[in-house]
Amino acid sequence: MRESKSMSETATAPVLTAKDFATDQEVRWCPGCGDYSILAQVQKVMPTLGIPRENIVIISGIGCSSRFPYYMNTYGMHSIHGRATAIASGLKASRPELSVWIVSGDGDSLSIGGNHTIHLLRRNFDVNLLVFNNQIYGLTKGQYSPTSEENKVTKSTPFGSIDHPFNPLALAMGADASFVARTMDRDPKHLQAMLLRTNQHKGASFLEIYQNCNIFNDGAFEVFTEKGSKAQETLFLEQGKPLLFGAGSDKGIKLDGFTPKVVNLADGYSADDLWIHDEQDIYKAQILTRIFDDPKVEGHLPRPFGVFYENDRPCYEEIMALQIEDAKARKTADLDALLKGKETWTIV
Amino acid sequence: MARKQEVLQDVVIKFAGDSGDGMQLTGTQFTNNTALLGIDLSTFPDFPAEIRAPIGTIPGVSGFQLRFSSDRVFTPGDACDVLVAMNAAALKANLGALKKGGKIIVNTDGFDSKNLRLANYPDGENPLENGSLENYEVIRIDVTKMTREALKEFQMGMKEKDRAKNMFVLGFLYWLYGRDMSNTTDFLKEKFGKKPDILDSNMKVLQAGYNYGDTTEAFAITYKVEKAKMPSGTYRSVMGNQSLAYGLIAAAQVSGLPMFLGTYPITPASDILHELSRHKNFGIRTFQAEDEIAAITSAIGASYGGALGVTTTSGPGMALKAEAMGLAVMLEVPLVIINVQRGGPSTGLPTKTEQSDLLQAYYGRNGECPMPVISASTPADCFEAVYEAVRISVQHMTPVIFLSDGYIANGAEPWKFPATADLPPIHVKFKTELGHGEEKLQPYLRDEKLARPWAVPGTAGLEHRIGGLEKQNITGNISYDPENHQLMVKIRQEKVDKIAEYIPEQKIDSGAAKGKVLVLGWGSTFGAIKSAVSELIAAGHEVSHAHLRYVRPFPKNLGEILKSFDTVLVPEINNGQLIKILRDVYLVDAKPYNKIMGVPITKTELVEEIRKYL
Numbered sequence: 020m021r022e023s024k025s026m027s028e029t030a031t032a033p034v035l036t037a038k039d040f041a042t043d044q045e046v047r048w049c050p051g052c053g054d055y056s057i058l059a060q061v062q063k064v065m066p067t068l069g070i071p072r073e074n075i076v077i078i079s080g081i082g083c084s085s086r087f088p089y090y091m092n093t094y095g096m097h098s099i100h101g102r103a104t105a106i107a108s109g110l111k112a113s114r115p116e117l118s119v120w121i122v123s124g125d126g127d128s129l130s131i132g133g134n135h136t137i138h139l140l141r142r143n144f145d146v147n148l149l150v151f152n153n154q155i156y157g158l159t160k161g162q163y164s165p166t167s168e169e170n171k172v173t174k175s176t177p178f179g180s181i182d183h184p185f186n187p188l189a190l191a192m193g194a195d196a197s198f199v200a201r202t203m204d205r206d207p208k209h210l211q212a213m214l215l216r217t218n219q220h221k222g223a224s225f226l227e228i229y230q231n232c233n234i235f236n237d238g239a240f241e242v243f244t245e246k247g248s249k250a251q252e253t254l255f256l257e258q259g260k261p262l263l264f265g266a267g268s269d270k271g272i273k274l275d276g277f278t279p280k281v282v283n284l285a286d287g288y289s290a291d292d293l294w295i296h297d298e299q300d301i302y303k304a305q306i307l308t309r310i311f312d313d314p315k316v317e318g319h320l321p322r323p324f325g326v327f328y329e330n331d332r333p334c335y336e337e338i339m340a341l342q343i344e345d346a347k348a349r350k351t352a353d354l355d356a357l358l359k360g361k362e363t364w365t366i367v
Numbered sequence: 368m369a370r371k372q373e374v375l376q377d378v379v380i381k382f383a384g385d386s387g388d389g390m391q392l393t394g395t396q397f398t399n400n401t402a403l404l405g406i407d408l409s410t411f412p413d414f415p416a417e418i419r420a421p422i423g424t425i426p427g428v429s430g431f432q433l434r435f436s437s438d439r440v441f442t443p444g445d446a447c448d449v450l451v452a453m454n455a456a457a458l459k460a461n462l463g464a465l466k467k468g469g470k471i472i473v474n475t476d477g478f479d480s481k482n483l484r485l486a487n488y489p490d491g492e493n494p495l496e497n498g499s500l501e502n503y504e505v506i507r508i509d510v511t512k513m514t515r516e517a518l519k520e521f522q523m524g525m526k527e528k529d530r531a532k533n534m535f536v537l538g539f540l541y542w543l544y545g546r547d548m549s550n551t552t553d554f555l556k557e558k559f560g561k562k563p564d565i566l567d568s569n570m571k572v573l574q575a576g577y578n579y580g581d582t583t584e585a586f587a588i589t590y591k592v593e594k595a596k597m598p599s600g601t602y603r604s605v606m607g608n609q610s611l612a613y614g615l616i617a618a619a620q621v622s623g624l625p626m627f628l629g630t631y632p633i634t635p636a637s638d639i640l641h642e643l644s645r646h647k648n649f650g651i652r653t654f655q656a657e658d659e660i661a662a663i664t665s666a667i668g669a670s671y672g673g674a675l676g677v678t679t680t681s682g683p684g685m686a687l688k689a690e691a692m693g694l695a696v697m698l699e700v701p702l703v704i705i706n707v708q709r710g711g712p713s714t715g716l717p718t719k720t721e722q723s724d725l726l727q728a729y730y731g732r733n734g735e736c737p738m739p740v741i742s743a744s745t746p747a748d749c750f751e752a753v754y755e756a757v758r759i760s761v762q763h764m765t766p767v768i769f770l771s772d773g774y775i776a777n778g779a780e781p782w783k784f785p786a787t788a789d790l791p792p793i794h795v796k797f798k799t800e801l802g803h804g805e806e807k808l809q810p811y812l813r814d815e816k817l818a819r820p821w822a823v824p825g826t827a828g829l830e831h832r833i834g835g836l837e838k839q840n841i842t843g844n845i846s847y848d849p850e851n852h853q854l855m856v857k858i859r860q861e862k863v864d865k866i867a868e869y870i871p872e873q874k875i876d877s878g879a880a881k882g883k884v885l886v887l888g889w890g891s892t893f894g895a896i897k898s899a900v901s902e903l904i905a906a907g908h909e910v911s912h913a914h915l916r917y918v919r920p921f922p923k924n925l926g927e928i929l930k931s932f933d934t935v936l937v938p939e940i941n942n943g944q945l946i947k948i949l950r951d952v953y954l955v956d957a958k959p960y961n962k963i964m965g966v967p968i969t970k971t972e973l974v975e976e977i978r979k980y981l
Contacts, residue, residue: 073826074825081835089832089845096834097832105656109668113627134657135660347648
């Protein structure tokens, strides 16, 4: 049914730029929204991936972030609340050659669509799930979300939220995600690097993007994004490198048994004493995702950013296709034989 | 031993026992055996919702009713000629449906004091001994004892041995109706080929049951039912969910579309998944999703990518899928949503039949959200009806709801299966490039059917975005314009209404094109209505029967047909749903006949009802 034309044509297609991925639709996010930065980085990264534009599909659910597909000149679907992950599963299962991206928010993928998110991850479809986490419901004008901090005063919690928030990356690890990473809207370089890694990973990639909602939850991630505090409060993970942070990388994280501890290099510690990051180590990745301290609490650990975990395991759509190929090789598809069945009788 | 053989025209047997007694298997085997002889038949399995309800109790009784006849039959029969009762509870639950003078074949071992107590017989009362069965012919067999006796050489536990009891009964019935047993011995060989002990024990007990009839002098007569006079051709026996699965496979093959089934297990629809998952060699992808919502939305994703998206469920699942159906209506992608109806509301009666989701199919979504609705009327009819559902879905670019029910799903009947070469074509058009003068794809530019183009990802130059927000006519851009919204609502409605131009006109199934009473049905009431109407026509009455496959939109000529009769009677297994729509659409003063007991309408009660209007 589909012609190979598109693939062969694009082999000689002109090199595309970010502009080629923009649409004629007016972008309607609030001025100053973190989504603008994410859109810009995605549009910058897309032309570098070597994927024909027609093979890229962006599927979103409902929420501010879910307007995303309208602004990307690829195939796209703005679906219903929480279900983008399930729609993407069906699409990827039947069209494994497509590059499928899911754009979602904390409400969409962790509240109403929480179930589909964990199942997408455990099945390991080769798709990219971008979760724009702003810790608030923006589109419905300011109720708390499943990632909002406890005691948060919002329109629906005038006396403070009594909900305990999700730790999204720990949840992803619990669902056996094969790629788990975090980045932020205010660090374009890191965001681009993470988008590239997300795309490179074969399997379900979970990328949490801290995104500022300047209308309903302004400054939620300020301590991680602003110059004055960023160095102290963030820990950028790099494969094979020691966990260093602080002004001039003067501090590090050391594992004391299973417990991460902050040490000052000035106290005689060297890089050799520190935790060396290994993305393949599932046990350490789980400890890393659990570093989720409230920056307001004394003695807290810095928040990690980067790739926490990556693991290669077979993708659902591949195994599904293999089973079908195998079944075809074993038994010819003979519709007449199927309809006839084993036992028949004839009336003359 | 030479015996007298009596020829019968029509026999109804009910196999009843504990849900662990293997009555469904016994019934199915006897059914297949009957079918292979060219005898017409209709079945009605009736089992509890519990997998293993308490042993020996009435809620734990599982039944399988089979009617076979040398005449054409369209229902499994209102009352039984023969009742096989494996225990006291099975007798108590089914005696009411046995004809006066009917045969009861009882397993006497199932009538000990414990079984009698579990079946709630009063203390000291045993129906086999207190004369309460004197109006019936009771055949007493200690099946348990004879089974154990037949297996006395076998090195297996008593519990294992007792499992073969149903084979004894089956063997005995094969003898009683003069049958060859090879279909069952072949079946056992295939099923237990890798477990020689179980195979041998089952074969031995089956033969023991046959020999018991043959050698016991007490049984003087055997019976025979001749071949039915059916249209010539080659037949097989088929169950509703099975023929539905075949219809989907055939439609996928003929249309050239790869099929994707997104589904979540639910009674009584799960067998469609089971059947389809076995046929991966046809390129079928079956996806057991995490819930009903993921089941339909994954199918929407597949359809968006150019596959034939299908989802199967029953009432509670339909309720969960409602929002996603709305999305499919807005996206205008093909999708077949199959509802094998069961008793509701809520969890309702999972294993019992009902037709109570018609209004849900019509109206059960937010907003103005029209979808075509197609229904199947018998097990074999599922094939053709679902094939039509696929055709309409892909040619009109619309989700389609397909209604079956528990009675159709689990029932079996002879099927004159088609040859692949005779299946009508299903033409599928993908948009592969921009049209003349088109600068970019107009996703909502329509053809003469008002269908929009199916432009799938991977097609260069046709990149576009669609979604659940209201869209501008033609361009598909988001639009909140009031005039545009009204226009789009009207277009989506007209698109569904227009399908009436692409479906056959309504036919009268039995009787004249005008007269006193028209009995109008849809779905699984077909057999009962056909039987009742045929009987009344034979008695010289002016009655006709029409049966709807296309429930939305209705065939173009339906209004004319309704006007041609003094009375329109609408029997339904619900509280009156089709009749509401008919009254709304045609302003016709139709009369309802409703039965909401989880069981089919019988011919007898329907004849009585129709007579009121003659």
